[in-house]
Amino acid sequence: MDMLPLEIIELILSNPFLSIKDVVNFSSTSHYFREIISSSNTLWRQKFRDKWPDLIDLFDNNFNHYYEEIIYIHNIFRETQNKLELMPSRFCKKYEISECELEEWTEILNNKHENYYYLVLYLMDIVNTNATIQSVDVVPLNTPGNKTQQYYASKVLRHIRQVHLSKEWALFVNIPQKEQLLENGARFVAQWCQPHLDISQKKISAKLDKIANAVKRKLRYVFPNHPIFAVPVEELNKWKRFNLERSHWVQVECRQIMQVLKEVLFEDMRFTGNNVAYYMPQNSFINEVLDFKQGLPITLAIIYEAVARRLGLLCLPINFPAHFMLRFTEDGREWYHIDVFNGGNVVKRGGCPHVRSRNMATSKKDYPVATAVQVVERMANNLEVSARQHTQVNGRVTRLRSSLELLKLVCPQDISALVSLARLYMLHSMDTRSLEHFLLNQEFQVPEQAERVVHMLRDYEAHPSRSRTEQNSTVEAARRTPDLKFAVGMVMTHLALDYKCVIYDWDPECLASEDWQEQMHVDLLKFGNKQPFYNVLVEDGSHRYVAQENLQPTHDTGFLYLNDDVGRHFSHFCQNHYVPNANKEKEYPQDKAVRLTYHTEFLKYGVLS
Structure with a gap:
């Protein structure tokens, strides 16, 4: 075996049926094999790709340390498991875990850019497992399917998602507006509120591409001479990546695309507004709306705009007080609204069925085009309303907290949302230092309002009940009495x-x-x-x-x-x-x-x- 050329050994060990553990075991059979295997970047790159195909894009073609990176990942996984095993004894009496109590996870994220993806990979594997346990006895926390491990893994996953997304948002608001795509803002909101899912821009973009391609196929059948079929691929990709400054067709060509777009979205694919369960949070999540074809006006409009942009049509988002529509301008002159919530119906200039005053609706100045940031702010407000009004109790506190923390990030001047967040923290005995720090370092239009919230938080933290030792104290065993018929777990x-x-x-x-x-x-x-x-x-x-x-x-x-x-x-x-x-x-x-x-x-x- 040791006479085989290195290339042959690499080829054999690169077989996908051999795991990383198999290769490590083989390398331990001799110093010779250990030396050549540990130094083979080609082999370990292949093993890395086989084990974690979604992570290979983190590194460029010149990266030469896959062996060391695999060791590093396994150390991160081991550290993650050790920290998870300490959480039940620390937090078993707490309904909500505060940001300050999860700072150690933030430190891990800050140590290395790739750590976010490694932690997400490990935690999602725990949270989303369907493994079952058949035992009447207590099982170790790291047992696959252990609900306690899943509970705390989900808390950590939510935290690291939001730390990472906060950095993403800071980048998003500072890029040129032509790069601030509505679909990316909607993806950001969906990922913030659904940490247990992997909602990547790549996946959302692929689904929107699929709809756009369906429109083009039908367009070719109905209007085979439309000039869109002569547009180079490079130009089509540019429309997908950047906001348009204008529509790329004359009036009749625009109308042909819009006719087919309406048929594909609302007749063939049956996208529709969800009037039956309007306040369900899923109506605000672009991944859910793309899959189940029902949503709020704003989410449906984002999907419509993204598909139209891929087809060379400029549709602009308009924030009405009680509705959300798209504005389309023909030949730079006349414009009208597209009511995506109601089957893509056209509403002529000066008319909106969801505003109280028709005079208000006629004013173009009153309703300017909304920026991508403003659209995300409105989505965050919708989610707060949803969390408060939705009748389903399960997860309501988590949803409300998530929506308020999203508002704190995207609309930091919303003092009413900050007050609500402060009250929620206090209600659930959470550490409020991070919120106090935010209020002290944010410039508000009315500083006195923020100061009152800070005083409220300081009074809360100074209360005698907050000075006691946190949940690390020993729990005294409860003693049953003869009258007790039932038991915990029944x-x-x-x-x-x-x-x-x-x-x-x-x-x-x-x-x-x-x-x-x-x-x-x-x-x-x-x-x-x-x-x-x-x-x-x-x-x-x-x-x-x-x-x-x-x-x-x-x-x-x-x-x-x-x-x-x-x-x-x-x-x-x-x-x-x-x-x-x-x-x-x-x-x-x-x-x-x-x-x-x-x-x-x-x-x-x-x-x-």
């Missing part, structure tokens, strides 16, 4: 309200305030407040405090898997109950026997009594 049905829930905490008797007990009519219960009460996670995403007499065990979990906080308390689901994670098990050590009794009974008889 899945229950509420007898009166018929929702599914899982127990994550309990009290031997009701410890809620007298006002709460009066409001909830606890005195009308058969056993009143002198019975165990359970803290439960509900399938709609809420947390509730329920009397024992209102609960009954069930094996039907409903939509509990959608509750974002399941991972805070449980590592996995096993047949008919949730298994507590290590911290929760230490807090309720006596519950395991009760939980397993019900588990065994279910396996034996198929029912729970």
Whole structure:
């Protein structure tokens, strides 16, 4: 074997069926192989490409240190796992983790540009795994499918996404306006709010290209002599990369393209405004709208503009007070609006069906063309409204926090959004130092307003309850009483309200305030407040405090898997109950026997009594 030429050895080891571990194991068989293999950049470049094909574009063709980079990546992965394993004991009592408490991850990002992509790769693999665990016992945090690891990985992933995107935004606002594409702004918003997905400009652009190509195919059939078919590829690529200064066709040629564009988008592909679930956040995400063909006026307009630009048509975004449309000018003179939310209908100059005053609508001066930055600001405002108005409880706090932090980034002068963000931080006992630092270093039009918010934050931080040691203190194990029938991890049905829930905490008797007990009519219960009460996670995403007499065990979990906080308390689901994670098990050590009794009974008889 050692007589083989180096090229042959490289060729054999480059086989994609051989993993990095296989190559390392082979290199350990002799000093000779170790030396030639470790120095073969060609081999390790191939292994890097096989293992992480999406990362190979981070390096140019002159990069000669793939072996060292692979070692570095594995060290980053190991460090990431070690830090994740420390998070449950630090944050198990916190509903939201503040930016300041995740600074160590920011430091890793700042050490090396590529670290962002390495962390995202590792964390997304954890968050998006569908692995199942079949065990009634507590499992290690690094077990694939461990919900607690997924919970904290998602918190870190969200943080590093937003740190990276904040840098992207700073670059975006400073590039020339001809390079500030609406589609890139929409992609930025979608990625900010969906950290668990990889929403790249390349992927969004490819989907828009596909629509544009569909329009050209139909255009060739309907108007085969249209001059667009003689445009060089270089010119078409330029239209895709830069905002147009004008439409590239005469009036009749523009109308031919717009006719076919309307047919393809709204008839063939069936893009439409989502009137049924208008406030769903997905309506604001360009990736979701491209996939499911429903959205808000602003998202649909961005898609229309991007496709039209690829076809040489200039469509300008217009921010109406209660609507969003595109303006199209013919031959530099007459213009009209395109109502993308309503099937691409044309609204003549001076008319907009969604403004209250027709006189307002007739003023071209009142509604100037919106910049890409202003469009992103409006999208951020829409997401805040969505987070406040959407009736689904699950993830509402995270969505609201995300939209307010997005507003803080893209519209830093919006003092009302900053006040809302400060109140949200205080409500969830979060560290507010980063927000205070922002307020002190931002120039506001009315400085007194910012000063009042700073004073509010300082009063909050100075409160005696904030001086205690954070969540690192030892948790005292709870002791069961004879009246307790149920245990942490058991899945229950509420007898009166018929929702599914899982127990994550309990009290031997009701410890809620007298006002709460009066409001909830606890005195009308058969056993009143002198019975165990359970803290439960509900399938709609809420947390509730329920009397024992209102609960009954069930094996039907409903939509509990959608509750974002399941991972805070449980590592996995096993047949008919949730298994507590290590911290929760230490807090309720006596519950395991009760939980397993019900588990065994279910396996034996198929029912729970």
